[in-house]
Amino acid sequence: MVTSLRPKPGPARSYHFPxxxxxxxxxxxxxxxxxxxxxxVATILVVIDAGxxxxxxxxxxxxxxxxxxxxxxxxxxxxxxxAEKFExxxxxxxxxxxxxxxxxxxxxxxxxxxxxxxxxxxxxxSPVFPEREIERAKAERLAEILQLEMEPRGLADxxxxxxxxxxxxxxxxxxxxxxxxxxxxxxxxxxxxxxxRYRAGATTVIIAGDITTDKAxxxxxxxxxxxxxxxxxxxxxxxxxxxxxxxxxxVDKPEAPQSELRTGHVGLPRKHPDFFPTLVMxxxxxxxxxxxxxxxxREAHGYTYxxxxxxxxxxxxxxxxxxxxxxxxxxxxxLREILLEIDRIRGDRISEGELLLARDYLEGVFPIRYETTxxxxxxxxxxxxxxxxxxxxxxxxxxxRAVSAEAVLHAARSHLHPDELQTIVVGDARLIRGAVSDLSxxxxxxxxx
Amino acid sequence: xxxxxxxxxxxxxxIETFPLDNGLFVTLSEDHTTPIVAVNLxxxxxxxxxxxxxxxxxxxxxxxxxxxxxxVESNEHFELIQRAGGTLNGSTWLERTNYFETxxxxxxxxxxxxxxxxxxxxxxxxxQEKLDTQRDVVKNERRWSVDNQPYGTMLEKMQExxxxxxxxxxxxxxxxMEDLSAAxxxxxxxxxxxxxxxxxxxxxxxxxxxxxxxxxxxEEYFGPIPKGKARPSLPPMNLPPVFGSPRRExxxxxxSLPRLFMAFRSPIFGSEKxxxxxxxxAVLGMRKGSRLHRSLVRERQIxxxxxxxxxxxxxxxxxxxVDVTARPETDIARLEEEVEREIDEIHHNGVTESEVKRxxxxxxxxxxxxxxxxxxxxxxxxxxxxxxKRPELINEQADRYRSVTAQRVNxxxxxRFGKDNRASLIYLPKEGVESEQALAAAxxxx
Numbered sequence: 001m002v003t004s005l006r007p008k009p010g011p012a013r014s015y016h017f018p019x020x021x022x023x024x025x026x027x028x029x030x031x032x033x034x035x036x037x038x039x040x041v042a043t044i045l046v047v048i049d050a051g052x053x054x055x056x057x058x059x060x061x062x063x064x065x066x067x068x069x070x071x072x073x074x075x076x077x078x079x080x081x082x083a084e085k086f087e088x089x090x091x092x093x094x095x096x097x098x099x100x101x102x103x104x105x106x107x108x109x110x111x112x113x114x115x116x117x118x119x120x121x122x123x124x125x126s127p128v129f130p131e132r133e134i135e136r137a138k139a140e141r142l143a144e145i146l147q148l149e150m151e152p153r154g155l156a157d158x159x160x161x162x163x164x165x166x167x168x169x170x171x172x173x174x175x176x177x178x179x180x181x182x183x184x185x186x187x188x189x190x191x192x193x194x195x196x197r198y199r200a201g202a203t204t205v206i207i208a209g210d211i212t213t214d215k216a217x218x219x220x221x222x223x224x225x226x227x228x229x230x231x232x233x234x235x236x237x238x239x240x241x242x243x244x245x246x247x248x249x250x251v252d253k254p255e256a257p258q259s260e261l262r263t264g265h266v267g268l269p270r271k272h273p274d275f276f277p278t279l280v281m282x283x284x285x286x287x288x289x290x291x292x293x294x295x296x297x298r299e300a301h302g303y304t305y306x307x308x309x310x311x312x313x314x315x316x317x318x319x320x321x322x323x324x325x326x327x328x329x330x331x332x333x334x335l336r337e338i339l340l341e342i343d344r345i346r347g348d349r350i351s352e353g354e355l356l357l358a359r360d361y362l363e364g365v366f367p368i369r370y371e372t373t374x375x376x377x378x379x380x381x382x383x384x385x386x387x388x389x390x391x392x393x394x395x396x397x398x399x400x401r402a403v404s405a406e407a408v409l410h411a412a413r414s415h416l417h418p419d420e421l422q423t424i425v426v427g428d429a430r431l432i433r434g435a436v437s438d439l440s441x442x443x444x445x446x447x448x449x
Numbered sequence: 450x451x452x453x454x455x456x457x458x459x460x461x462x463x464i465e466t467f468p469l470d471n472g473l474f475v476t477l478s479e480d481h482t483t484p485i486v487a488v489n490l491x492x493x494x495x496x497x498x499x500x501x502x503x504x505x506x507x508x509x510x511x512x513x514x515x516x517x518x519x520x521v522e523s524n525e526h527f528e529l530i531q532r533a534g535g536t537l538n539g540s541t542w543l544e545r546t547n548y549f550e551t552x553x554x555x556x557x558x559x560x561x562x563x564x565x566x567x568x569x570x571x572x573x574x575x576x577q578e579k580l581d582t583q584r585d586v587v588k589n590e591r592r593w594s595v596d597n598q599p600y601g602t603m604l605e606k607m608q609e610x611x612x613x614x615x616x617x618x619x620x621x622x623x624x625x626m627e628d629l630s631a632a633x634x635x636x637x638x639x640x641x642x643x644x645x646x647x648x649x650x651x652x653x654x655x656x657x658x659x660x661x662x663x664x665x666x667x668e669e670y671f672g673p674i675p676k677g678k679a680r681p682s683l684p685p686m687n688l689p690p691v692f693g694s695p696r697r698e699x700x701x702x703x704x705s706l707p708r709l710f711m712a713f714r715s716p717i718f719g720s721e722k723x724x725x726x727x728x729x730x731a732v733l734g735m736r737k738g739s740r741l742h743r744s745l746v747r748e749r750q751i752x753x754x755x756x757x758x759x760x761x762x763x764x765x766x767x768x769x770x771v772d773v774t775a776r777p778e779t780d781i782a783r784l785e786e787e788v789e790r791e792i793d794e795i796h797h798n799g800v801t802e803s804e805v806k807r808x809x810x811x812x813x814x815x816x817x818x819x820x821x822x823x824x825x826x827x828x829x830x831x832x833x834x835x836x837x838k839r840p841e842l843i844n845e846q847a848d849r850y851r852s853v854t855a856q857r858v859n860x861x862x863x864x865r866f867g868k869d870n871r872a873s874l875i876y877l878p879k880e881g882v883e884s885e886q887a888l889a890a891a892x893x894x895x
Contacts, residue, residue, distance in 0.1 A: 001569070001570070002519070002520070002568075002570055002671075002673060003562075003669065003670065003673075004519070004520045006559070006562065007558030007559050007562050009533065009553075009556050010557075010558070011555060012484070012553060012555045013484035013553075013555065015483065038821060039817055039820060039821055041817055041818050041821070080743055080747060080748075083736070084738045084807070087738040087811055088807050089810065090811055090814040091811075092811065107814065109817065136747070136750055139753075140753050140754075140776075143776055143777055146705040146706060147774075150599050152598075257596045258592040258596075258597045288531055289527045290524065290527055290528045295524070302585030302589070303589070304589050304593075305586055305587075305589045325589070325593045325597070327592060357532050360531075360534055361534055362534075363534055364534005364556075365535065366534075367485050367553070368485050368535070368536055370483075371821055371822045371823065372821040373818075373821065374818070
C-alpha cells in the first residue's frame with residue numbers, strides 16, 4: 001500500500017532571476033547581457049522597434065515582410081549562402097515581426113558565438129532584399145493565408161480580431177497582413193520600412209548564456225558598427241472596438257464536427273496598473289487547467305478537450321478572449337456556461353482556495369519558465385518592449401502575492417465587460433444557429449467561410 | 450558522478466541508476482543551478498499493446514490517470530501540482546506512455562507520492578461516470594486534433610499505409626469513435642493490472658534534489674507497490690527493410706494546399722544505422738539549408754514548405770518521412786515528380802561531407818539547448834532507460850552523431866531511398882459538386 005500521508009513541502013530554496021547588465025553602447029544600441037553558465041550555449045536576440053503596428057495604412061504586413069526577408073541576401077552573399085553559413089555553425093536565424101517589435105534570434109554553442117555574431121551583425125546591417133526573395137516571401141504568406149482559411153482554429157482567431165476591432169485599427173488585420181495588403185507590397189516598401197526604422201536608437205541586443213558582459217560588449221560593438229544611428233517615432237495606435245453592442249458571428253463550415261468558439265472584447269495594454277490583479281483573475285477564470293471555465297466545460301460536462309481564457313498583452317489594448325472547440329451539438333450550452341462564468345467572477349469574491357491556487361501557481365512556476373537561454377532572452381525582451389522597471393522580475397512574485405480576493409473582484413468588474421462581448425463561432429450554421437440565437441448573447445450574423 | 454559548483458563542467462550530465470525490488474528502474478540526475486526538479490515516468494505500453502476492437506485505449510487510459518487514485522480526488526493531481534507551482538502533463542505514443550511534473554525542488558516528495566499513488570492504487574478511484582466524461586473529452590480531442598484539422602488524419606493514414614494489417618503499429622493511436630465507445634471499466638482494470646506495474650516502468654528525477662533523500666522517498670512511496678505478473682508479449686514486429694514496391698494513397702480533405710508525405714522504412718531508433726538515417730533526414734529536410742528547402746522552396750518555388758523527420762520507433766522498423774506542402778499553383782503531379790527526383794538523387798549520388806557537417810552541427814546544438822530543461826533531461830533519461838536500459842546513452846548522443854560519415858549516410862540512402870521503399874500519402878483539396886453545394890447553402894444562410 002502506498003502511504004496515505006500526503007507529503008508536506010520542505011523549506012523552499014530561494015530563486016533569483018538571472019542577473020543582467022543593461023547599458024547603452026556609444027552607437028546608441030542598447031545592450032542587455034545575462035551571463036548564465038549552465039551549458040555551453042548562448043542566445044542572441046535582437047529586438048528592433050519595428051513591429052506591425054508601424055505598418056502604414058494599406059501596407060499591412062510590411063513590418064513582417066521586412067523582418068522575414070532580412071536574412072535573404074547581402075551584397076556579397078545570397079540568402080541560400082547565408083543559410084548555409086549559419087547552419088554550418090550549428091545555428092539558424094529566425095527573424096520576424098509581431099505587433100510590438102521586429103526580432104532576429106539565434107541559439108548557438110558558445111564556441112561558435114563569436115563567428116555567428118559577426119555574421120549576424122554583418123547581414124542585418126546591409127541587407128539587399130532581392131526582388132526574387134521578396135516575391136517568394138509574399139507568395140509564401142499568401143499560401144499561408146489560404147491554409148489558415150481552411151483551418152478552423154486559425155480562421156476563428158483571425159475572424160475574432162476582424163470583428164473585434166474598428167476597421168481603422170491595425171489590430172483588425174493580421175500582423176503579417178491580409179491577402180489584399182500583402183499582394184500590393186513591393187521591394188521599395190520593404191526598403192523604405194527598413195531604412196526608416198532599423199536604426200541604432202530603436203535596437204536592443206540581448207545576449208543570454210555562456211558569455212561575459214565584457215565579451216558581449218566587444219562582440220556587439222564590433223558586429224553592429226555599420227548600424228545607422230537615430231530613432232523614428234512610432235505611429236499612433238488606434239485600438240478602439242468595432243462596436244460596443246454584443247454580437248455573435250457564425251462563420252459557416254457545413255458539416256464541421258466541432259465548433260471553434262471565441263468570445264471576448266478589447267482588453268488592456270501591457271503597462272496597465274491592474275496587470276497583476278488581472279493576471280490572477282484570469283488564472284482563476286480560465287488561465288489554468290484547474291480554472292473555472294476548463295473544469296466546467298471539460299471536466300464537468302465533457303464538452304471539449306480544453307477551454308481557456310487569456311489577455312493578449314501588447315503595448316496597446318490587445319484582446320481578452322475565451323477560446324475553446326466544442327462538439328457542434330453543444331455549442332450553445334458551452335457558450336452559455338462561458339457567459340455564466342464571466343458573470344460569476346464579476347458577481348462574488350473568489351474563494352481563498354482559488355486565490356491561493358492561482359497565486360501559488362504563478363509564483364511557483366516562475367523559475368520553471370526561465371530554464372533556457374532562449375527563454376531568459378525572451379523575458380528580457382519584454383522588459384525592453386514594454387518599458388518595464390529593471391526590478392520587474394525580482395518583484396514579480398511579491399506583486400503576485402500581494403493580490404487579494406478583493407483586488408481580483410475589482411479587476412473582474414473593471415476589466416470584464418459582458419455587455420460588449422463579441423462571439424465568433426466557426427462551425428456548422430445549420431446545426432448551431434437556432435440554439436445559439438436563443439441565448440440572446442447579441443445580434444446574430446451568419447457568414448459563409 | 451556529481452556536479453561541482455552547480456555547473457556542468459563538461460557536456461555530460463551526471464547519472465545514477467538503481468532498481469527497486471519490485472523492478473522499478475530509477476535514474477537520478479542532479480543539477481543545482483535552479484531550485485526546480487523534474488519527475489518523469491515512462492510506462493512501456495502504448496497503442497501497440499491494444500487489443501483488437503480497443504483502438505485508442507492506451508490514450509484514453511492516460512486521461513483516466515488524472516481522474517484520481519486511492520488517496521487523490523478526481524483532478525486533484527492537477528490541482529496539487531499547480532498549487533505547488535508546478536507544470537505537468539502526460540502523453541501517449543505507439544510504444545510508450547509518459548507522465549511528468551516539474552515542480553519547485555521543495556515539492557519533490559509531492560510529485561513522487563502522486564505518481565506512486567496512481568501506480569499503486571488507481572482502481573479504487575475509477576467510476577463509470579469518470580470514464581464516460583473522459584471518453585467525451587477524448588472524442589473531442591479527436592474532433593479537434595484529427596477530424597477538424599487540415600491534414601489531421603496524417604498519423605493514422607500513415608500508420609495504415611506503411612504497416613501491414615495486424616502489425617501493432619498499424620492501427621490508430623487516438624482510436625476510432627466506435628472503439629472509444631466500447632471501452633469499459635473492466636478494460637481499465639485489466640489494462641492497469643497488466644501494464645501499469647513497477648517492473649514495466651522507469652522513473653527519472655532530474656534537477657535540484659539530494660540524492661540520498663530522493664532515494665529514501667522513492668523507496669518509501671514506490672517500494673510497497675507489488676511487482677506485476679507476466680505481460681503478454683507483442684507479436685513479431687520485424688519487417689523487411691523495404692516495402693518491396695511503391696505505395697501511394699490519395700486523401701481528399703478540407704485542405705487548401707496539396708501536401709505530400711513520402712515515407713520510407715528506416716532503421717530502428719537507437720541502432721547504429723539509425724544515426725545515419727537521422728542525419729539523412731536532416732540533410733533532406735532540416736531548416737533552410739536542407740536540400741528540399743533549397744531546391745523546392747527557394748529555387749524552383751513549387752513548395753510552400755518542406756521538411757523531414759523520423760518517428761523514432763524502437764521496435765520492428767522506424768519510419769522516415771519527407772513532408773512537402775505545395776504552393777497553391779503547383780500541380781500535385783509536378784510536386785511528386787520533383788520530390789521523387791530529389792530522392793533519386795540522394796539514393797544514387799549520396800551526400801557530401803559538408804552536408805553531413807551542417808546536419809550534425811544543427812542536431813548537436815538542438816540537443817544541447819534542449820538539455821537545459823530539467824523536464825527534457827528527465828524525459829530523455831526515461832526514454833533511453835525504457836528502450837535500452839541504458840540512460841547513460843543521453844551522454845553519448847553527440848558523439849554518435851559526430852561519428853556519422855558521408856559514407857555511412859550514402860550506404861543508408863542506397864539501401865532505403867530506392868523506388869522499392871517509398872510510400873506516398875497525398876492530401877488534395879476536396880473539389881467538385883459537394884463543396885459547391887456547400888457554398889450555395891452557406892450563401893443562403895447569410
